[in-house]
Amino acid sequence: MSDTQKVRVRVAPSPTGDPHVGTAYVTLFNYILAKQAGGELVLRIEDTDQSRARASSEQQIYESLSWLGLEWDEGPDKGGDYGPYRQSERKSIHLEHSEQLLKTGHAYRCFCTPERLAKLREQQRAEGKMLGYDGHCRSLSVEEVEQKMKEGVPSVVRLKVPKDRVTQFDDAIRGSIEIKNTQLDDQVLIKSDGFPTYHLANVVDDHLMKISHVIRAEEWISSTPKHVLLYKAFGWETPVFAHVPLLRNLDKSKISKRKNPVSLNYYKRKGILPEAMVNFLALMGWSYGDDQEVFSPEQMMEKFKLKDIHLGGPVFDVVKLKHINQQYMQKLDSKGFSHYLRDKVFTQDYLESLFPLFKDRLECFEQFVDRSSFFFNGGLDYEGLPLIPKSKDAKEMRTMIKGLIEELDDLYEWKADAIQNLLNTYREKIEWKPRDFFMPIRLMATGRKDSPPLAESLEVIGREMVRFRLRDVLNGAHLKP
RNA sequence: GUCCCUAUCGUCUAGCCUGGCCCAGGACACCGCCCUUUCACGGCGGCGACGGGGGUUCAAAUCCCCCUGGGGACGCCA
Numbered sequence: 001m002s003d004t005q006k007v008r009v010r011v012a013p014s015p016t017g018d019p020h021v022g023t024a025y026v027t028l029f030n031y032i033l034a035k036q037a038g039g040e041l042v043l044r045i046e047d048t049d050q051s052r053a054r055a056s057s058e059q060q061i062y063e064s065l066s067w068l069g070l071e072w073d074e075g076p077d078k079g080g081d082y083g084p085y086r087q088s089e090r091k092s093i094h095l096e097h098s099e100q101l102l103k104t105g106h107a108y109r110c111f112c113t114p115e116r117l118a119k120l121r122e123q124q125r126a127e128g129k130m131l132g133y134d135g136h137c138r139s140l141s142v143e144e145v146e147q148k149m150k151e152g153v154p155s156v157v158r159l160k161v162p163k164d165r166v167t168q169f170d171d172a173i174r175g176s177i178e179i180k181n182t183q184l185d186d187q188v189l190i191k192s193d194g195f196p197t198y199h200l201a202n203v204v205d206d207h208l209m210k211i212s213h214v215i216r217a218e219e220w221i222s223s224t225p226k227h228v229l230l231y232k233a234f235g236w237e238t239p240v241f242a243h244v245p246l247l248r249n250l251d252k253s254k255i256s257k258r259k260n261p262v263s264l265n266y267y268k269r270k271g272i273l274p275e276a277m278v279n280f281l282a283l284m285g286w287s288y289g290d291d292q293e294v295f296s297p298e299q300m301m302e303k304f305k306l307k308d309i310h311l312g313g314p315v316f317d318v319v320k321l322k323h324i325n326q327q328y329m330q331k332l333d334s335k336g337f338s339h340y341l342r343d344k345v346f347t348q349d350y351l352e353s354l355f356p357l358f359k360d361r362l363e364c365f366e367q368f369v370d371r372s373s374f375f376f377n378g379g380l381d382y383e384g385l386p387l388i389p390k391s392k393d394a395k396e397m398r399t400m401i402k403g404l405i406e407e408l409d410d411l412y413e414w415k416a417d418a419i420q421n422l423l424n425t426y427r428e429k430i431e432w433k434p435r436d437f438f439m440p441i442r443l444m445a446t447g448r449k450d451s452p453p454l455a456e457s458l459e460v461i462g463r464e465m466v467r468f469r470l471r472d473v474l475n476g477a478h479l480k481p
Numbered sequence: 482g483u484c485c486c487u488a489u490c491g492u493c494u495a496g497c498c499u500g501g502c503c504c505a506g507g508a509c510a511c512c513g514c515c516c517u518u519u520c521a522c523g524g525c526g527g528c529g530a531c532g533g534g535g536g537u538u539c540a541a542a543u544c545c546c547c548c549u550g551g552g553g554a555c556g557c558c559a
Binding site: 310322 | 482483484485486487488489492493494495498506507508509510522551552553554555556557558559
């Protein structure tokens, strides 16, 4: 990067599933760097995986980042001079660049079938070799390629890694990193469906969008050399790279929904203030100094340096999060307090969504607060509730719950009828009696025997909270063997 | 398995670059005491870490090497 070039950073989430706390984490550092340098933050939606992209997910990314106050300057929803900002709309650009690489000999067409590749991988694993493409199609002649193309054999475009070299790059936090090219795979650049992979799209878009600093998570370190190779193949200058540590579960593994709530929706629903969330995230790997741990993004901007990020993978500890949140809650005045509850908790929309569930069930309004508490609470108290039906034991329950969590995670759309279908199908699959199956789920999800219809309730409670409660039961004392 | 990243209290971290001020500081959690009609808040105190081994040096948490631990990547996912 030349000194005269402006700081332009980007955050590039893929719209699959719930908005992730890791996205917020990486966005924070990008945001701070952009703001303190008077630069720009670009939000680019990386939706090149056709099978996984969801429109609702994209919307939620906007909402979550806005909620946290991490506003971007350019994006699909805001426009800008370097659009389009939705990667799927840039397909032709990526294709052009792929053609260019093909022409200059930096890439080649590969006709290997997924089956052959799977077998290859299996074999390499068995032999304890490095996993990677074996270069089968690397030296196909022009005629052979033309012939196969004419026959309509599906193909991908791969990067032709010069194996006899070493690729080096500087990470702004970690220093110089180098890797032998023999360790680099001939990465697929264009998939057989015609869409680019992350690697190609990312490099091309970052360059075209004039991104100066690529700040992303640690998991990308090992593919950075491939990206460097791409920049070189195009004859482009590389941006500054910086890889921030990965957020971790309690057991130090990469943070995952199986072990920890990762959805920003969950924390919002839990009643974490956005300022507290951002503050807490900043504490993951960075510190303000002077033993001060409560600070605003503005204060952070005064002192933040990429180089000061601590590289040990920080455990995302909800206990500490709650403490930080308490600090922020203590600063609220009575207006702030009541506004929060009215604007964020007892909102018009939420109360209206609850109405059909309570319409015929209440005699007086006074009954509402008590009977609907599980629509507002987080963890529930299961003391004294018959979580395990008489005909089942704790072990069977655990197995049932684990299976259910997986099924619910895979559900495409979190809607009552879809949930109902899923429950019915799953119950039939495991051959449990309806009574044994539905009541425990109701108890786990609502904490009470009497509640509005189950599927409708689950829809309102939300996927993340339902998962959390089921896991809570799993981790609690109730089902201990 | 191969490669890469990483390493201070249980957890988040300060200190490390520019060795001595560090028998390592703060915060969370936990324990005790105080305040208090309860609970919380707050105050005070306690518990608690430089992963191991070699060097370099008068002196190492800080510099170097090895080992070990932890993590990540190895997809026509991102």
